[in-house]
Amino acid sequence: MAKSGGSGARGSRGGVRRPRPGATARPTRKATPKPSPTPSPTPAEEPRTFTLGAVPGATPGKWIGLWRERMPHVPLELREISVATQRTALAEVDAALVRLPVENADELHVIPLYDELPVVVMSTESALTAADDEVTLADLSGEVVIVPADDVLAVRIPDAATPAFAPPADTAEAIATVAAGVGVVIVPMSLARAHQRRDVEYRVLRDGPTSTVALAWPRDATTDDVETFIGIVRGRTARSSR
Template sequence: MNETPEAVTPAEPVPPSTQQEHSIELAAPAAGLIYSAEAAPAPVLSHASLRIGYEPGVMPGKWFTRWHERYGRTAPLAEIPLREGAGLEALTTALSTPNSTSGEARFEPLAHMAIMRATAQETPDKDRYHSIRLYEEVPVVVLSKDHVLTVLDEVPLGEMAEEFLLHEPEEFPAWGEASQQWRQQNPRFLPQIPTHADAIELVAAGVGLYITPMSVARLHHRKDLTYRPVPDAEPYPVHLVWPRTPAAPTPDTVQGEKDDEFEVLIQDFIGIVRGRTASSNRGSETAQARRTRIAGERAKATAKSRAANARQEACHQKTAASRTGGTSRRKAAASSKPGRKGKRTGKRR
């Protein structure tokens, strides 16, 4: 399969209702990361409120569908098919340069978020990126349909001890250990393999076998090839990745509000991939809204506490008044009784 980027034609005029403040032309580096330029034209990318890239073989369709159903009218989503291994690069490559010389242009990445495989060559730095593990892909070995190992429903790494894999032994230590003697007796040169598609072509040519995610094997399906699961190989994790927000606050109030609104979009998509329902409002709250809500809750709590204190004080005053009144009444009653007469000194007769 030829994966050479297609030439990007100039963007067609966008209707006034959908045209942004500045017209854009897709930058060449960004165009080189897109699997198919026709699938993500510049007007669609510039109009989208949220741009999410995904690598070949991953399956984000259900999440994209839910977004379009819930937020499609108010926050359009651009689905960007990326080339293999371009997930992180899409987050740091500029979408375009606005055709404006006034003011400082704000950096706009090709993708705001990326759905990608975490591999040894492409692992997100935790200090720079947020990452959510979405699911794991089953590893399979791609081989010709007439290969002897096709009699097995699953092919453990040990069964490939006398097979040439299009991998370094370090990638699959169990296979490296089991095949060490065979490889010493049958030394072979491992060719450079830029992409999964190139590896599949080498398998078809009879050069060796190739272990890859099942989704990739299906994506590059050929009539003369098949695949079998490899039960003792590590699964391939698929992550949702996006850049961390800079620690320094934005001095521009207007831009700060835009950042809050954009953070809402990020949290809404996270809610979708985590299975939150449309009725859930978690994540759909800006920072300013959160501050307002918290301040209101604190004010209510303070008012409630003051009211409780006032009631308690009134109760204490009433109790004190009741006690004071009772003592006064007892004193008054005592003073109203006739006093005792003095002692008689005379004898009774």
């Protein structure tokens, strides 16, 4: 008679092997997770300041605002420099807004940025105010043309009258003299606006020379910060490549 294949059959294949009475069950081993590699800490940048020089009349406000948005960890110091000393000042700043021409330009990187129109600043009582928008060099014939010591345009008018006093020390003093009703002074438009007064007006000098404002820095001093400022001036976005 055939043996029954019930659950009591010993060693039946496919069944669950039960531990013997009194035997200790072996614990199931779990794989130990490997520790994740610790990322190397980013080296801290040394504190620094980006120093930007600027001649009178230059308007870097927009670029400074963008710098502070993109480089909040690097303060920007704006330092006013004179046109007369702009070349030597480049040794003391990271970069500067200068007026062309600049001496020894072959030792510098120079990026022309914009041209400024020349204007004639005159007293509100001057007959030249009859012109609505512009005057010409010919209109200045017989006028006392004041040339301050910090003049940047070097306009020479053959038929102009020579002042009977020493050249003013700077543009501000020259415009104050004009306001008193003595002569006229020719300057870039930004300087006329910077020294605007109620007792003076200005008109564009249609056939006068323009003044070019440029960004300059020494060829051997191109740093990452200088490259960043160049990108801002040229309109690159924060994600743009150089």
